[in-house]
Amino acid sequence: DTEVTQTPKHLVMGMTNKKSLKCEQHMGHRAMYWYKQKAKKPPELMFVYSYEKLSINESVPSRFSPECPNSSLLNLHLHALQPEDSALYLCASSQDSGGLGGYTFGSGTRLTVV
């Protein structure tokens, strides 16, 4: 298995809702990442997990809460989002914690906040 799987593919949520994005990989990668991509922009790093511990938080608002239950799973919990949080959320993984072996990206979750 050489894929990163993200669910759901599309999500529409209200500003008072609580939802979660899920990411899964079975490549034995020890680092996992969340990126946010707005339309016509490059991906921007949000969080990095290395060996199931949060190693980088790019000053992301607390309404985004990451979780890494085990080495194969990465969640992003969403609460009280704003319409400007609408974007494509990409999960990625890499073999080593520095990402120097290359990153494998999932297909993303298209999030719309109404």
Add this chain to the structure above:
Amino acid sequence: AQSVTQPDIHITVSEGASLELRCNYSYGATPYLFWYVQSPGQGLQLLLKYFSGDTLVQGIKGFEAEFKRSQSSFNLRKPSVHWSDAAEYFCAVAALGTSYGKLTFGQGTILTVHP
């Protein structure tokens, strides 16, 4: 901190023509460089990467890239473009130190292919 510049926002080529997408990076040490491709609404697919060694790197789908330290460039090339190559292309750099684990992307180049 590292940075990446892709000077061309949009490039249009005819099918069968050659292609070169430009990428310039800024980083104090040896960079680790990547090219990714993204179709509309999709994730990113790795085309190729450079860490060290041979400066001409071969990738998937017939793409190659050349690392030129003197010019701080890592340009992507393809000798003959196919209509299915139409997509957005991102150059990216990864670095060590305080940015360990952080992949920084350029702004992207949108490729349109005319039949």
